[in-house]
Amino acid sequence: MEAAQTPRTAAELGDWLTRTVADYVRCDPAEIDPDVPLSDYGLDSISATTVCADIEDHFGLPVEVTLIWDHPTIGKLSQALAEELETAVR
Structure with missing residues (x-):
């Protein structure tokens, strides 16, 4: 995916x-609630x-694996990543 198309x-x-x-986790994405802990x-x-490695590969953003544990839901994790990506662009 090109940078212009990167979420x-x-x-x-x-x-x-x-x-x-x-x-x-081998489930349908519709089954994932953004407010339920990933664990x-x-x-x-x-x-x-592996998800952290995918984030690094896909977005070119180095992340610590603790990011997922510090932000344990899709909602919290996506917000943290949006902030990290915004900071990285500056």
Whole structure:
């Protein structure tokens, strides 16, 4: 995906994260509630590390694996990533 097409808003990031997490926990993205902790869906430390690597690869934004534990829901994580991406652009 080109940089111009890369999701930047919290809503766009939330959609991308929902699809990504759903792939890892093997469920339909529609089953992921943005306000439910990711651990409730079975996202473990190995999957969390892989999601962080996907974020780095997809957005070119280095993130610590603790980001997921500090922001344990799709809603909180997407907001944090939107803020990080905004800061990185400046």
